[in-house]
Amino acid sequence: MEKTEKKENRFGLLGRNISYSFSQSYFSKKFEDLELKDHSYENFDIASISEFGSLLSQNNLKGLNVTIPYKEEVLTYLTYLDVKAKEIGAVNTIKFTEEGLKGYNTDAYGFQKSLEPFLKQHHTKALILGTGGASKAVRFVFKQLGIENSYVSRTKKENQYAYSELNKEIIKTHTVIVNCTPLGTHPNIQEKPTLPYQYLTEQHLLFDLIYNPEKTTFLTEGEAKGAQIKNGLEMLQLQAEKAWEIWNTP
Incomplete structure (x- = not known):
């Protein structure tokens, strides 16, 4: 400490x-x-x-x-x-x-405010990579926005994909992909979620909750395929300000 x-x-x-x-x-x-x-x-x-x-x-x-x-x-x-x-x-x-x-x-608030400017009409289905606390806030936001979503983890469960089963059809139909795992965080910047990145297109929006590095390998792969990309810095700033507001509200 x-x-x-x-x-x-x-x-x-x-x-x-x-x-x-x-x-x-x-x-x-x-x-x-x-x-x-x-x-x-x-x-x-x-x-x-x-x-x-x-x-x-x-x-x-x-x-x-x-x-x-x-x-x-x-x-x-x-x-x-x-x-x-x-x-x-x-x-x-x-x-x-x-x-x-x-x-x-306040993660949900920060994520929604940061995500909304990038959403387009075809962004109707999303993949949430990881199942930890942050992913639950992301799912809450998608529910609020009416965006169908599924978790992706290492293991297959009901209503949840395993990374190993992700294919062209799943990637094609899920045009929003959010990384809620720590994969790619500094100093292990070469790490990335195991996705079939070759199926990404300019229709996709990739959002990474990581902010260090500014552009993770996950985002770099998406950008190379023409996808919109967004890191987690603005979300972090927004959730921090909302926390400050809560601490100072009687």
């Missing part, structure tokens, strides 16, 4: 192996720009969710962002779940209140 001067209003990111995180630099700069000298933002890098209980005993904690792999595991520690977070089944924002810990999901 990084050493940060303990301030009166402490915020932070809960996750594992998060030294690369966008959030700490984003909020530290935000506090500096707003001249909030009594605010700090820390990385709470824990090896297991079981360590979360001892973290809660620390003083002056006001809000947390939550990232991989704790967006679902943290639910049992919360007193209250926002309606959207409850439907999604994953939390990425926690507000500390006198009534207890309140959980919210």
Whole structure:
């Protein structure tokens, strides 16, 4: 866990192996720009969710962002779940209140606002790569937008594709593909989800929740086939601002 001067209003990111995180630099700069000298933002890098209980005993904690792999595991520690977070089944924002810990999901908001400008009439079916907490927010948004969608994972389940069964027909009909896996994140930038990329066309929209590197191998493959591409940076910024709004709403 990084050493940060303990301030009166402490915020932070809960996750594992998060030294690369966008959030700490984003909020530290935000506090500096707003001249909030009594605010700090820390990385709470824990090896297991079981360590979360001892973290809660620390003083002056006001809000947390939550990232991989704790967006679902943290639910049992919360007193209250926002309606959207409850439907999604994953939390990425926690507000500390006198009534207890309140959980919210701002990933859905960030994803929808970032995705919508790229959607076209033929974008009616989507593939969601990965089944973790972030993928649940993505599915929630597709449901709101009326876009039929299916998860893709390593194993075949009901209403879920395995990577091994993806073929030309499936890729052709699912013109939106969202990567919710960590494959391709720095420093392992050559990694990518196992897709038949040769079947991508200019009809496709590829969205990667990863933002470092700016253009993953997944996006590069799509761009080479003429597809629209979008990384996760704007989504991250939007969800961060929504989290800030929640922390500051009485």
